[in-house]
Structure formats: C-alpha cells, structure tokens
Amino acid sequence: MRIVSWNINSVRLRIDALKKVADALQPDFLCLQETKTQDSEFPTADITEAGFAQQLVRGMKGYNGVAILSSAEISDGGSRNWCAREDCRHIAADIGGKTYLHNFYVPAGGDEPNPKVNEKFAHKLSFLKEATDWSAKLPKQSRNIMVGDLNIAPLENDVWSHKQLVKVVSHTPVEVKALDAWRAAHGWVDAIRAVVPENEKIYSWWSYRNRSWPGSDKGRRLDHIWVSPALAAKVTDAGVYRDARGWEKPSDHAPIWADIDI
C-alpha cells in the first residue's frame, strides 16, 4: 500500500499536477495540505476522474485546508480542531483493518522564532504541544499512520545548512525539541528516515524565493510520514518525488511517499 503526502499549495490551481503525481506514483492514498479551497469549491469530479472516488475534505476559503483521497473505500475518521481554531489543519480516515490515517498541516510559525513577540510562533508551539498530548493518548498497540506538512526539519541533514538555518523558523532547537516530544509521545517512527540514513541529505520543500532550484538545492525536509510502532516493520520503502518541484508552476513542496505492507 502506497501513501503519498503533498502540500499542493492550491488544489484548484494544480489539478493537472495532481493527475501527474497520481500517474507517476500510483498512490492508494493521497493526502493533501494547503488545498486553499472551501469544500463547496473542491474539484471533486476531476479528482474522481483521476482515480480517487473516495474523498474526505476539510477546507476553508483561501487558507490551509486538508484532504484524504483514496481509490479504495475508506470511512471518515473525524477531524479535530487544534488551539481552539477551526482552521482546517487535520483530517483522518479509517482505512480498514483497524488502521487510521491522520493528515496534518502544522502552522508555519511566521518569521521571528520568539513566542513572546510573534503570535504565529506561539500558535505553532501550542499546536505541537496539543498534538503531543493527543499522541500520548493513542493506545501503544494501535495502528496509525500520520502524514503531513509539519513545517519542521528536525535533523541536520534535513536542511541544506544546519548552521545557517538554526535560527530560522522550521529548524530552531525549540521546534526540533517539540517535534521530538511529539514523536516520542506515541513512539512514532519516521518512515522516510527509516529508509534514508540520517547522514544523507533529503528535502521536500524549496522556497519560491530561491530561483536557483535545483542547482543550489537549498531545501528543507518539512513533510513527514510517521507510523505507529506496531507498523514500523511494515515500511518497505519511502522517498521524495523531487521531479514535481521542477514542473511548470510547481508547488513549493514535493510529494513524499511511503510503501507500507498492510
């Protein structure tokens, strides 16, 4: 079974790119973030045509928004509000066999990594804390897959330069510590790093502001696929589909994928 997670940065603008990703990666489940589309405007018919008749959608006008698309039957696994905001940053699916798929879009956090002066960074840290508490309550033997744009690159080789980014939001020690706590709360296993050794650089996002992609390759690994300890041994392969970042009018994120033997 293949799971793909992709911050598409507008599902309406990039519907053709979605079809190309579907053709190339053949996902059983395609999880999207930053759909930027209210549910009534979601391109349901186009996505059905692309092979995903099953669609769980939670969007809002202009910002955020998440979706889980599937070719096989799934049922609604609910969606949660975080930090008492209805800002469409989570949706879940029951994908059968007592296995649950959670799709997250964590707040980016603004520019200044100081919660006292930057409300967006405070929001990000609060979100991480709530998600940690939520993870701690998941039964240890339960089968969960958690994907999304977590907006944090935790390891030194998850960024193009640890030294130059250590004070930049997405790679600061306080965020990395919070992400580690979130992971530890359930014993989540990082599927990408289970496949790609920590001494190898791997990224999933490249800023639009750096026009030199892919030459200088100044990326960050902001997107993640985590699995419950009970599924850790079932991850057979994983990676980043970098090609999509080089297409016409790309999202600033590339799709990431994992094969899980369930």
Added chain:
DNA sequence: ATGGTTGTTTAACAA
C-alpha cells in the same frame, strides 16, 4: 543585512 516568489483575493496577508 536585505530581499528574494507565489497564491488567494484584490491590498494585504500568509507562506
């Protein structure tokens, strides 16, 4: 040290 780009929605905001 600064500014660099893109998307939604139309001047500003978020990323």
